[in-house]
Amino acid sequence: MDRGTYRDRLYGEFARVGSALASEKRLALIDLLAQGPRHVEALASETGATVANASQHLQVLRQARLVETEREGTKVLYRLADRRVLDLWLALRSVAETRLAEVGQVAREFAVEGSEGPKRTRDEIEELVSRGEVYLIDTRPLVEYENGHVSEAVSIPVEELPNRLDELPRDKPIVTYCRGAYCLMADQAVAILRQNDFDAHSVEGGWPEWLTEGRPVSA
DSSP: OHHHHHHHHHHHHHHHHHHOOOOHHHHHHHHHHHOOOOEEEEEEEEHOOHHHHHHHHHHHHHTTTTTTEEETTTEEEEEEEHHHHHHHHHHHHHHHHHHHHHHHHHHHOOOOOOOOOOOOOHHHHHHHTTTSSSEEESSOOHHHHHHHTTTTOOOOOOTGGGGGGSSSSSSEEEEOOOOTTTOOHHHHHHHHHHHOOOOEBSSSOHHHHHHHTOOOEEE
């Protein structure tokens, strides 16, 4: 086999992964699966796609060996194939953040009013949580929290927050996190909390970043 054929066949396999990632819908599915395994119906609902369309995108990801499946009764459960798929997604996102000014422009355009100000770093929050000096809220849906969450975090999905304010302390800062750097739920929670006179901040990044950095987690 000559070197050109070798190269073309090898790079062709690499291109299968690149091709599978070349869709905003499939990246959204990977981002959701980074929170934990899901059935196709839940993934379709979260992404605003039909079940048939979500299934087609998931099959592309499966053919590239980026996701795996497991049957639960009559349903199929999808999950990321392994941690390296999450690392790949975060690396792709990081390159886009660095090279494409449009990423920051979109983020600023959709920023949540009332959540302005610097976010707390993950290093800072890990230390404050270990000392019990902040109240940490996971604003994701409960199913994602149950799959895995930051140690000591309390589950209060953002849509439940207005009715659960009486549960929150007023003698320490409240910190929120959600699905990652571009998830808006944590910022929405901060806006609600500040409207009700809480000292509230969100964390830089979210669950995927915390997980891949090897910080304390629970499930």
